[in-house]
Amino acid sequence: xxxxxxxxxxxxxxxxxxxxxxxxxxxxxxxxxxxxxxxxxxxxxxxxxxxxxxxxxxxxxxxxxxxxxxxxxxxxxxxxxxxxxxxxxxxxxxxxxxxxxxxxxxxxxxxxxxxxxxxxxxxxxxxxxxxxxxxxxxxxxxxxxxxxxxxxxxxx
Ligand SMILES: [Zn+2]
Numbered sequence: 001x002x003x004x005x006x007x008x009x010x011x012x013x014x015x016x017x018x019x020x021x022x023x024x025x026x027x028x029x030x031x032x033x034x035x036x037x038x039x040x041x042x043x044x045x046x047x048x049x050x051x052x053x054x055x056x057x058x059x060x061x062x063x064x065x066x067x068x069x070x071x072x073x074x075x076x077x078x079x080x081x082x083x084x085x086x087x088x089x090x091x092x093x094x095x096x097x098x099x100x101x102x103x104x105x106x107x108x109x110x111x112x113x114x115x116x117x118x119x120x121x122x123x124x125x126x127x128x129x130x131x132x133x134x135x136x137x138x139x140x141x142x143x144x145x146x147x148x149x150x151x152x153x154x155x156x
Contacts, residue, residue, distance in 0.1 A: 003140055003151035012124065012140055012151055014051040021054050023135045026093035026128045035092025038124055039085040049088055049124065055079065089124025089143075099129040099139035101148055109143045 001019060004011045018038075025034050040051040055075060079085050090112070092105075101109075109125050112118055125141045125148060141148035 001153075003153060005142060005149050005151055009047065010122075010142065011048045012051060012142075013048060014140075018051050018054060022091055022126070022128060022138075025054070025056070026130050026135060027133060029093070030130050030133060031095045033093055033095055035090065037087055038089040038091055038126065039079055039083075040088045041085055042088075051088060051124070052085055053079075053083070054091065086120070087118075087123075088120065089126065091126035091128065093128045093130050095130050097129055097131075099127040099137045101125060101127060101139075101141060106148055109141075109148060110146055113143045 001014045001016070002011060003014070025036070028034070036057055037055040038051050039053045039055060040049060042049055055072070057072070076087060090109075105125065105127070109123065113121070113123055123143045125143065126138060127141075128138045129136045140151045142151065
């Protein structure tokens with residue numbers, strides 16, 4: 001799956017296995033909210049983000065309206081050492097909701113992007129809307145200077 005920003009300046013490529021894993025987890029925890037981390041890498045010119053795997057948080061507290069996670073630094077390092085992949089963003093589900101981000105989601109992404117240990121400038125946020133035990137839609141956003149830009153489906 002290839003997505004791009006409206007300006008066509010940056011692209012994201014998500015492997016099918018990653019989409020499958022996200023859908024599976026979102027449906028498994030339904031009607032609660034689920035989520036986790038996205039790992040991947042960038043093209044040399046930084047215009048393409050490749051999302052290659054997910055990681056479940058060590059600990060999560062899902063309340064149906066908010067999703068909190070505990071960062072597992074050791075596993076982050078292991079994934080980098082063994083697979084060469086870095087943290088590129090987050091995903092979570094919206095049970096009985098759309099894939100639009102909430103104001104809380106935006107605030108959370110600002111905190112993540114401004115956290116000194118976040119080494120990337122433009123973390124991704126992927127939101128999966130789940131209804132009637134089915135994934136209805138998903139959206140991917142790129143954080144950019146306190147804004148979330150939505151990626152559009154690309155032709156290829
Ligand atoms: Zn949300």
